[in-house]
Each structure stands twice: as structure tokens, then as C-alpha cells.
Amino acid sequence: MDYYLQQLVIGLSLGMVYALVAIGFTLIFGVLNVVNFAHGEIYTIGAFAGLLLFVSFAPPLVVVLLVVLAVGALTGVGLERFAFKPFRRFNDEATLKSRAMREATLMSSLALSIVAREGIELVFGSQFQSLPLQHMLNSPIKIGPVTIVDGDLIIFGTSFLMLAGLQFVLKHTSVGLSIRAVSNNALGARYVGIDTDRTIAWTFAVGSGMGAVAGILVGLYYGAIFPAMGFTPGIKAFVAMVMGGLSSIPGAVICALIIGISEALSSIFVSSVWQDLVAYAFLIITLIFFPRGIFGGARERV
Amino acid sequence: MNASDTTSRRWLWTGLILTGLFVIVPLLLSLAGRSYFYQIANTIMIFALLAASMHLVTGVAGLLQLGHAAFYGIGGYGAALLATHFKLSFAATIPLAGLMAALIAFLVAVPTMRLVSIYFAVATLGIGQMLHVITLNWVAVTKGPNGILLFGGMKLFDIDFSKPVPAYYLVAVIVAACVYVIHRLSHSYYGNALRALREDDQCADAMGINTPRLKLESFTVSGFFAGVAGALWAHTAGYISPADFNFNVSILILSMVVLGGLGSLPGSILGAIILIGLPEVLREFKAGDFRNIIIGVVLFGVILFQPRGLIGEVSALDFIRNQFGLGRKARSDGKQMRVGWL
Numbered sequence: 001m002d003y004y005l006q007q008l009v010i011g012l013s014l015g016m017v018y019a020l021v022a023i024g025f026t027l028i029f030g031v032l033n034v035v036n037f038a039h040g041e042i043y044t045i046g047a048f049a050g051l052l053l054f055v056s057f058a059p060p061l062v063v064v065l066l067v068v069l070a071v072g073a074l075t076g077v078g079l080e081r082f083a084f085k086p087f088r089r090f091n092d093e094a095t096l097k098s099r100a101m102r103e104a105t106l107m108s109s110l111a112l113s114i115v116a117r118e119g120i121e122l123v124f125g126s127q128f129q130s131l132p133l134q135h136m137l138n139s140p141i142k143i144g145p146v147t148i149v150d151g152d153l154i155i156f157g158t159s160f161l162m163l164a165g166l167q168f169v170l171k172h173t174s175v176g177l178s179i180r181a182v183s184n185n186a187l188g189a190r191y192v193g194i195d196t197d198r199t200i201a202w203t204f205a206v207g208s209g210m211g212a213v214a215g216i217l218v219g220l221y222y223g224a225i226f227p228a229m230g231f232t233p234g235i236k237a238f239v240a241m242v243m244g245g246l247s248s249i250p251g252a253v254i255c256a257l258i259i260g261i262s263e264a265l266s267s268i269f270v271s272s273v274w275q276d277l278v279a280y281a282f283l284i285i286t287l288i289f290f291p292r293g294i295f296g297g298a299r300e301r302v
Numbered sequence: 303m304n305a306s307d308t309t310s311r312r313w314l315w316t317g318l319i320l321t322g323l324f325v326i327v328p329l330l331l332s333l334a335g336r337s338y339f340y341q342i343a344n345t346i347m348i349f350a351l352l353a354a355s356m357h358l359v360t361g362v363a364g365l366l367q368l369g370h371a372a373f374y375g376i377g378g379y380g381a382a383l384l385a386t387h388f389k390l391s392f393a394a395t396i397p398l399a400g401l402m403a404a405l406i407a408f409l410v411a412v413p414t415m416r417l418v419s420i421y422f423a424v425a426t427l428g429i430g431q432m433l434h435v436i437t438l439n440w441v442a443v444t445k446g447p448n449g450i451l452l453f454g455g456m457k458l459f460d461i462d463f464s465k466p467v468p469a470y471y472l473v474a475v476i477v478a479a480c481v482y483v484i485h486r487l488s489h490s491y492y493g494n495a496l497r498a499l500r501e502d503d504q505c506a507d508a509m510g511i512n513t514p515r516l517k518l519e520s521f522t523v524s525g526f527f528a529g530v531a532g533a534l535w536a537h538t539a540g541y542i543s544p545a546d547f548n549f550n551v552s553i554l555i556l557s558m559v560v561l562g563g564l565g566s567l568p569g570s571i572l573g574a575i576i577l578i579g580l581p582e583v584l585r586e587f588k589a590g591d592f593r594n595i596i597i598g599v600v601l602f603g604v605i606l607f608q609p610r611g612l613i614g615e616v617s618a619l620d621f622i623r624n625q626f627g628l629g630r631k632a633r634s635d636g637k638q639m640r641v642g643w644l
Contacts, residue, residue, distance in 0.1 A: 035424070086606055106366070106423070107560065108605045114553065114598030122595070231549070235431065238424065273439045276431070283428040287421055288413045 006147065007264045013152045013221070015260020016159040020214035021237035022244070022252040023166065024076075024207030030183030030247040031203045034105045038079055038113035039211055040234025044227060046072045046212025047219035048120060051129055058132075065158065065213055072212020076204035083108040084204075085197070121227040129225040151221040158217060162210055163253070170249075175202050183247060232276060239283040245292060258282075323474050328467065340466035344538045346578045347477045348531050353558040353570035354484045355527035360556070361565040362488045363520045364500025366423040369430025370555050373525040375437060375547030376403040377532025382450045382542055383443070396476065396533040403529025404522050406433075411521040415514045430552055437544045449543025452536060469538050476534060480527050485567055487523065496520055497565070550594065557601040 021043055028036045049071040050064050059067075087104050140147050170176035178199045181189040190196050218233070219225040237252075240259055244251025259282060263275045331339050356370050380399035384390045390398070414425045437444045444450070487493055498506040499513055507513045536542045558577050562569025577600070581593040 083602075104605055107556075108602055110553065111557075111598050111602035111605065114550075115595055115602065118592075118595040118598060122592070235427070239428075242421075242424070271439075274435070276435050280428045280432045280435070284413075284425060284432075287417055287425050287428075291417065291421065 004265075004268070007268060008261060009148050009152055011261035011264030012257065013155040013260075014264060015257035016155050017214045017218050018233060018236050018240055018260050019253040019256035020159055020162060020210045020217075021233050022240040022256045023163075023249055024211040025237050025241045026244070026247060026249050026252045027179070027183075027203050027207040029241060031179060031186070031200055032084065032105075034084070035109075035238070036079075036084075036204075036207075037106055037110040037234075038083065038116065039208070039237070040230030040232075041113040041116040042072055042075055042079070042208045042211040042230070043215035043218075043233055044117065044120060044230035045075050046215030047225045047229060048124070048129075049212065050216030050219060051131060051225050054132060061154070064216065068212050068216045069209040072215075073205035073209035075212070076208025077201050079109070079112065079208070080201055080204040083112045084200070088197075117227050117230070124227065126227055128223075131219070131223050131225065149221075151217075155217050155221060158213065162213065166206065166210070166249075169206065175199070179203050179206075232279075235283075236279040239279050239286070243282060243286045243290070320478070323478060324471070328470060331470065332467070337466045340470050341538070342578070342582055343470060344473045344534075346575055347473050348535050348538070349555070349558065349578050350571045350574040351477045351480050351531040351534070352528055352555050353562070353574040354481050354567060355524045355531065356555050356559050357562075357565075357567055357570040358484055358488055358496075358527075359520050359524040361559055361563075361567075361570065362493055362500065363496040363517060364503075365517060365521065367426050367524075368423050368549075368552055368556070369426035369428075369433075370524075370528060371547045371549065371551035372426075372430035372433040373403040373407055373528035374532040374535070374551065374555075375433060375544070376406050376525075377529030378536040378542045378547060379437060379444060379450070379532075380529065381533035381536045382452055385452055385537075386450060392537050396530060396537070399533035399536075400526045400529040403532065404526035407525025407528075408518070408522045410525075411518045415517045415521070427549075427552075430549065434544060434548055437547070444544070447544060449541055449545075450536075452540050452542075473534050473538060476530065480530060481567070481571070484527065488567060500565070553601075554597060557597050561600060561604050 021039065024039055024042070025036065028034070028039070046068045050068045053059060053064050053067055084105050087108065140149055141153070168176075170180060178189065178194045179202060181192075181194055182196055182199045182203075186196060189199070214233070215230065219229070236259055237256065240256035241252050243255035243258070244253070259279050262282070263278045266275050266278050327343060331343060352370065352374055356367055359365050360367050377399040380402040381392075381395040384395040384398055385392055410426075410429050414422060414429075417425055438447060440446070488496070495506070495511050495516055498509070498511060499516055503513050532547075535546070539546075554577060558573030559570045560573070561576060562571065562573030577597060581596065584592070584596070
């Protein structure tokens with residue numbers, strides 16, 4: 001029983017991380033209707049930025065998280081400028097939602113993600129980076145029968161703070177208002193005078209910042225920072241987005257938690273090398289049986 | 303130009319390509335005289351077949367495929383396991399490996415065929431990853447990350463096909479035959495139906511084309527050829543491991559098709575020659591480490607600056623222009639509006 005509880009805690013913190021990554025996907029899909037394939041690399045870049053910071057200045061964790069948030073946001077804006085903006089020359093609705101547009105940006109972000117990953121690999125090498133032990137988040141804490149590590153608590157805390165912050169930004173600031181307006185109806189938002197390009201840049205900043213923080217949190221939790229680390233979480237976050245109904249943030253968060261917990265619990269029954277299959281199976285099942293997401297959010301043809 | 307001119311030109315081109323493939327390249331290779339060059343030539347031909355098979359499904363039928371390496375891998379593992387476990391002759395394993403890949407492609411395609419655009423792309427990506435995880439971890443059958451070694455045994459009619467020259471001719475003949483079949487498929491009424499699917503699947507549906515069935519067929523056929531390519535790779539390389547068939551390989555094949563131009567068979571093959579050949583040429587300048595970066599940069603540059611590819615028949619952005627009549631319109635200040643950077 002204790003073991004189950006323990007796995008549940010691990011699953012929850014895993015799911016929280018997927019949720020942070022999935023929110024970036026969902027926000028970007030909401031405003032642009034495209035998949036950002038380089039989102040996983042933002043996660044990697046966040047982890048490496050945090051690693052560099054720890055090795056060179058060893059600041060307290062809060063500072064690192066804030067800096068990583070900023071680095072992620074800046075990288076996201078840069079990514080938008082290079083991989084998405086050049087394809088957004090026309091502003092009629094049909095073009096913004098066309099299939100060609102989506103596939104072109106999908107491939108351009110994919111190409112940039114290869115460049116980013118291989119670039120990191122050239123500089124740092126493809127092996128795991130060694131992290132100073134005292135920075136790792138794995139000192140055990142006993143709560144009743146369950147032993148968790150402080151990393152679990154920090155991941156919970158940070159994720160809750162960021163989710164609350166996101167909710168605040170979306171609901172109570174003018175940037176959030178324009179993000180919601182553009183994702184509701186890009187053309188309408190433009191007609192009422194919202195600067196859509198700016199809003200899209202802001203969306204990338206917010207989403208990528210959260211993805212980057214997720215990267216450094218996982219890096220510290222598992223002590224595994226390497227150039228290809230962003231690929232699998234990226235796919236799993238994408239699965240969470242599709243399951244949650246594409247543009248619904250609460251849906252994506254709940255599905256990310258479901259995926260995280262199922263993965264952790266699956267390791268009770270099968271060897272942990274197979275746990276990646278859980279997310280892929282979820283993806284295929286969702287796409288085939290619930291193409292509109294399990295909460296029925298999507299409004300278009302999938 | 304009258305019809306006989308076209309026909310004679312076509313014969314001229316066919317003759318040139320076949321002479322190049324079967325006479326000039328082997329001559330050059332034997333002059334260079336290093337078996338390493340034969341290996342590169344084989345790799346180029348195998349990837350040309352892979353790019354051609356992806357061309358059928360992505361370029362002609364317009365289904366973005368992100369898991370092509372999975373079918374390549376099924377072919378490779380199928381051939382290797384049939385040859386090592388069941389002691390089948392290599393000549394039998396090649397078509398059998400293709401059939402295995404086609405069967406899996408068919409099974410994959412049945413449930414996913416109703417998905418469109420990126421959802422289909424992501425479903426193929428997910429399935430490709432699943433197969434990769436399985437080959438990596440099903441150690442009892444696939445020997446996991448250690449891979450499988452194939453010992454010689456490539457003998458048929460007293461010719462030892464593990465020697466460089468016969469191996470080259472074996473690969474060249476099979477690849478040429480497969481590419482010819484793909485060529486005939488994509489330049490026929492059947493290919494035109496697939497193109498209709500690519501341009502607008504709802505419209506094609508409305509005109510009475512059975513779109514799910516076409517998608518199913520093109521996907522299965524493409525899987526077959528990818529499987530044949532995998533079998534050729536397993537036999538010529540003599541060793542396969544899951545790393546030969548991971549996501550990066552899918553992207554590499556996709557880059558070849560995009561670089562050459564979506565919808566163009568010669569373009570896909572040219573893309574394969576460039577993307578496999580270029581890193582080998584650059585190896586002289588110690589650029590081997592940059593191989594994947596080069597692929598990323600090339601893919602990005604092509605999408606941004608030359609979305610039609612080198613010799614493509616459609617470009618993503620031209621499609622928009624034609625569709626909405628916007629791109630070519632002169633602006634009021636006399637400048638042409640362009641898609642792309644500024």
C-alpha cells in the first residue's frame with residue numbers, strides 16, 4: 001500500500017511537470033492553431049540555463065527559477081520570430097487556419113528544434129551533465145508511512161504558483177485579455193484593434209517560460225540533464241493537450257496529471273522501460289476514439 | 303513539341319539514368335577502389351528508396367508522415383530475424399520483410415486514416431515511437447540496444463552478394479525496380495487521385511473518390527517499399543540496432559522529400575543524394591559532427607526560402623497564394639508582397 005502511495009506521489013509530480021509543458025503547447029495552439037514542435041527544446045534549454053547558473057554562480061533556487069523563466073520566455077519570443085512569424089504574412093482567417101500554414105510552421109519549428117538540440121550537443125556533448133550534488137532535489141522527507149523527497153514538494157509548490165500566476169495573467173491583465181481574445185477569434189481581435197503579432201509573442205513568452213521552468217525542475221529532480229531530454233516530455237505534453245481538448249488549459253492540466261499518474265503506477269506492473277508506451281497508447285486511443293479530447297473541447301475537424 | 307519528341311526524350315533520360323546507375327557509378331567506384339565508397343553508394347540508394355516511398359505518401363497523397371523510420375525498422379528487423387532465426391535465404395527475406403512492413407502499415411493505417419493533417423502526423427509519430435521503444439526493450443527477440451549481427455550467407459546462384467560489387471548491383475537493381483513502380487504509381491490516374499486528396503480531401507471525397515481507401519492503400523504501399531529498404535540495409539550493413547531506425551531517421555527522410563520538393567519523385571531522390579552525400583563530402587573537412595545540424599539548417603532554409611523544394615511540384619505557400627490570390631498582388635508602393643522573410 002505504501003508503495004502505491006509513493007508511486008502516486010511520484011506520478012503527481014511527474015504529471016505536474018507535464019502540465020507545465022502542456023500549458024505552453026495549449027496556449028500556442030489556442031492563439032495560432034499550430035503545433036510548436038520546438039517546445040521540447042525550450043524545456044531542454046531551461047534545464048541547461050539552470051545548470052549553467054548553478055555551476056557558475058550557485059545562487060539560491062528561487063533566483064535560478066526566475067532566471068530560467070526569463071530565459072525561456074526570451075527563447076520563446078525568438079523562436080516565434082524565426083520559425084512562425086515569417087509564415088504569417090496574410091491575415092485573413094482562411095490563411096491563418098490553413099493546413100499549409102500549419103504544416104509549414106510544424107516543419108520550421110521541427111527544423112529549429114533539431115538545430116537547437118544538436119547545437120547543445122556540440123557544446124556540451126550528448127552524455128548526462130553532472131550536477132553538483134548539493135543542488136539536487138532529492139533529500140528524503142518522511143510523511144507518515146510515505147517517504148517523499150523535497151523535490152516533490154518543490155515541484156508541487158512551483159507548479160501551483162505558476163498555475164495561479166497563469167490564471168492571474170490570463171484573467172486580470174490586459175495581455176491575458178488579448179491572449180484570450182486572439183485565441184477566441186484572431187480576426188475579430190484584430191478588428192477591434194488588438195496587436196495580434198505582439199499578443200502571439202506574449203503567448204510564446206508565457207508558454208515557453210513555463211516549459212523552461214519545468215525543464216530545470218525535472219533536471220534537478222532526476223539529476224538528468226542532457227540534450228535530448230526534451231523530446232519525450234514534449235510528446236507527452238502534446239498528448240495531454242490532445243486529450244484535454246486542444247485549447248482547454250484545465251483539460252490539459254488534468255490529462256497531464258492522468259498521464260503522469262498512470263505512468264508511475266504502470267511501473268508497479270511492468271518494468272519501467274515500458275512506461276513511455278503508456279503515453280503513446282493514450283495518444284493513439286485518444287486520437288482514434290476521442291478525437292475531440294476527452295472533455296470534448298475542439299471545435300474543428302481533426 | 304509533339305508526342306514522339308516527348309517519348310524519345312523520356313527514353314533518353316531513362317537510358318542516361320540507367321547507364322549512370324549501372325555503368326558509370328560502378329566504374330567510378332572501382333576506380334576509387336575503397337569498399338567504404340561502395341557502402342556510401344548503397345546507403346544513398348537505400349535512402350533514395352526510402353525518400354521515394356515517403357514521397358508517395360507525403361508528397362503525392364499529402365499525408366505528413368513522422369514515423370517512416372518505423373516501417374524501415376520493421377523491414378530491417380524482419381529481414382535480420384528471418385535470416386538469423388529461420389535461416390531463410392536472403393533473397394526470400396527481402397520481399398517478406400517488405401510484406402511484413404506493409405502488413406504493419408496496414409494495421410496502423412486502418413484506425414488512423416480518418417485523422418487529418420497534424421493529427422495524422424502526430425499519430426504516426428506516436429506509433430513510430432512505440433515501435434522504437436519495443437525494438438529497444440523487447441530484448442528476447444530484438445536483442446535490445448545491442449542490435450543484431452548478420453553473418454554473410456548472401457549467396458545466390460553461386461554469386462556472393464556480400465562482396466562490394468555484387469552487393470552494389472543487387473541494391474541498384476532492387477531500388478531501380480521499386481522506384482520505377484513508385485514512378486508508375488504516382489504518374490497515373492491513381493496518382494492523380496492521390497494528388498486530389500492532397501489538394502483538398504473533402505473536395506475529393508465530394509467528387510466520389512474513396513479517400514480513406516486511397517489513404518490506406520498509399521500508406522500500405524509506402525510501408526512495403528520502406529520495408530524493402532530496411533531489408534536491403536540489414537543485409538548490406540550486416541548489423542542493425544534500434545538507433546538506425548529512430549525519430550531522427552524519420553526526420554532525415556522527411557527532410558529529403560521536403561528538400562527535393564514535395565510531390566516530385568526525382569526531387570526526393572536528389573534530396574537523398576544531397577543529404578547523405580553532403581555530410582560524406584564534408585567529412586573531409588572534419589564536419590562529421592555537424593551532420594545533424596546541417597540537416598536541420600537545410601530543412602529550415604528550404605521551408606523558409608524555397609518552400610517548393612529543388613524541383614517540387616507544389617509548395618505549401620504557393621498553395622496559399624493560388625488559393626487566395628494574395629501573394630503575387632503588387633502592393634500600393636509598387637513592391638511585390640512576398641511570403642518569407644520581409
